Amino acid sequence: MTSEPISHMFKLVALGDGAVGKTSCIKRFTEDSFTENYIMTIGTTFALKTTDVQLPEGNMITARVVLWDLAGQPTYNELRRRYMAGASMAIIVFDVTRPQTFLDLGEWYTKFVTVCPNAVVAVVANKIDRPDRLVPEEAGAMIQNWLDVLYYETSAKTGENVDHLFSELIARAIQKQQTIGPLSSIQDGQTAPPFKLP
Numbered sequence: 001m002t003s004e005p006i007s008h009m010f011k012l013v014a015l016g017d018g019a020v021g022k023t024s025c026i027k028r029f030t031e032d033s034f035t036e037n038y039i040m041t042i043g044t045t046f047a048l049k050t051t052d053v054q055l056p057e058g059n060m061i062t063a064r065v066v067l068w069d070l071a072g073q074p075t076y077n078e079l080r081r082r083y084m085a086g087a088s089m090a091i092i093v094f095d096v097t098r099p100q101t102f103l104d105l106g107e108w109y110t111k112f113v114t115v116c117p118n119a120v121v122a123v124v125a126n127k128i129d130r131p132d133r134l135v136p137e138e139a140g141a142m143i144q145n146w147l148d149v150l151y152y153e154t155s156a157k158t159g160e161n162v163d164h165l166f167s168e169l170i171a172r173a174i175q176k177q178q179t180i181g182p183l184s185s186i187q188d189g190q191t192a193p194p195f196k197l198p
């Protein structure tokens with residue numbers, strides 16, 4: 001097992017409806033903390049995280065990730081499109097206690113892959129600690145059949161699965177970059193079919 005110097009810089013964007021837990025997932029991953037109070041993200045913020053990632057062949061790589069946290073409220077649509085450009089990863093988060101946030105996933109996915117067709121996408125079912133869950137786990141299997149995405153169930157509150165989600169996503173982005181070259185060289189606006197081809 002070898003460790004390479006920091007040579008990988010990635011942009012990750014967090015997408016999904018308002019109050020689903022985008023900021024909370026990022027905060028859990030970057031600071032290992034959680035706040036019960038809802039403080040709506042205004043416009044956009046970002047965080048940095050340097051993390052060691054194990055690739056499938058066993059190599060450890062140190063990746064530096066810039067995590068863009070974009071407000072989920074609809075007012076920021078135009079801003080969001082501009083900030084998605086150049087991302088090699090996205091998490092699209094929904095709240096398992098609010099089915100509408102699940103139904104909106106397809107729209108978020110389409111918006112993202114239109115701007116970043118070669119990025120790696122993870123759908124994140126968040127707030128699984130809540131007893132009033134309405135969207136079942138089976139919905140995740142459906143999403144994976146429909147869309148070309150990874151799927152994770154998380155709780156930013158307890159921390160369940162959050163590190164796992166980000167480290168797998170980053171490992172996939174590194175693998176993809178090794179296969180097709182730097183994702184940032186892909187032109188913005190290039191389109192791809194938003195759904196899996198048969």
Ligand SMILES: Nc1nc2c(ncn2[C@@H]2O[C@H](COP(=O)(O)OP(=O)(O)OP(=O)(O)O)[C@@H](O)[C@H]2O)c(=O)[nH]1
Pocket residue numbers: 016017018019020021022023024025035036037038039040041042070071072073126127128129130154155156157158
């Ligand atoms: N129980 C529980 N509450 C959570 C979880 N994740 C987030 N929350 C709560 O849900 C609310 C919204 O979380 P945020 O992280 O601010 O949501 P957001 O998606 O960033 O919202 P916008 O910035 O408005 O787009 C806050 O009150 C959080 O404390 C979770 O996993 N479990």
Ligand SMILES: [Mg+2]
Pocket residue numbers: 022023024039040041069070071072
């Ligand atoms: Mg937020």
